[in-house]
Amino acid sequence: MYNLHTHTTRCNHAVGTDREYVEAAIHAGMTVLGFSDHCPQFFPVSDYYSHFRMRPELAEDYVYSLRQLKKEYEKDIKILIGFETEYYPKTFRRFMRFIKPLELDYLIMGQHIVGNEYDFGSYYAGRDCLHREYIKEYVDQVIEGLNTGVFTYLAHPDIVNYEGDIEYYKAQMTRLCKHARKMKLPLEYNILGYTSGKCYPNPIFWRIASEIGCKTVLGFDAHNPLALLNSHAYAECLDELSLYGIEPIRFSEIKIRALPR
Ligand SMILES: [Zn+2]
Numbered sequence: 001m002y003n004l005h006t007h008t009t010r011c012n013h014a015v016g017t018d019r020e021y022v023e024a025a026i027h028a029g030m031t032v033l034g035f036s037d038h039c040p041q042f043f044p045v046s047d048y049y050s051h052f053r054m055r056p057e058l059a060e061d062y063v064y065s066l067r068q069l070k071k072e073y074e075k076d077i078k079i080l081i082g083f084e085t086e087y088y089p090k091t092f093r094r095f096m097r098f099i100k101p102l103e104l105d106y107l108i109m110g111q112h113i114v115g116n117e118y119d120f121g122s123y124y125a126g127r128d129c130l131h132r133e134y135i136k137e138y139v140d141q142v143i144e145g146l147n148t149g150v151f152t153y154l155a156h157p158d159i160v161n162y163e164g165d166i167e168y169y170k171a172q173m174t175r176l177c178k179h180a181r182k183m184k185l186p187l188e189y190n191i192l193g194y195t196s197g198k199c200y201p202n203p204i205f206w207r208i209a210s211e212i213g214c215k216t217v218l219g220f221d222a223h224n225p226l227a228l229l230n231s232h233a234y235a236e237c238l239d240e241l242s243l244y245g246i247e248p249i250r251f252s253e254i255k256i257r258a259l260p261r
């Protein structure tokens, strides 16, 4: 058992100390724990600040604290340090410049917002994805982001709450899944979405992912150390996936995409 989707309090909507996450993971019998907190972003407008992500000035402390724990617990668990981030075309280069000196192990992509967050016309994919154009934009932006080659996996690929024409949904998600398969990039079955009754995981999506033969990982998306101890939810998600004939890949099968140094 491993988990590459773990947050910390620095994103303003998680609880628990860094150490509590590590100890919970060890207690749960995990061999690998990856931290991927919501990364800082940089916007060209000074009056906008996103409250669900880390402030830039906390990034060094994040990496320092986790490196200490990595060393301290090296006999018990392998700790990886990364970020979860959206792909915002207009600010992506700035973001990549910012993270370079942090020497992170990996990035996962979680496209919560379509557009650029601060721009007029941006919207939250898990709530406002109500129109055909929106779901197409989501898939376009995800594919463009994946093509940067820096992401190790795609978190909650099925975050969109679109409930319109189902054939159109299937066509768009087929496009996304085929692209992920071509890149050999795993898709995450999100345990937090499962336990908190969100609109994802979406059964229609996972049927498509299964048919196309996408690689799958389970991600706790832990915002609380206790989430890592929820072996019941983990087992239920495994059962759900088995309904689609999907078995999550082992950690050794994940290709960790190197970041520019
Ligand atoms: Zn979060």
Ligand SMILES: [Zn+2]
Pocket: 005, 007, 084, 110, 155, 221
């Ligand atoms: Zn997350």
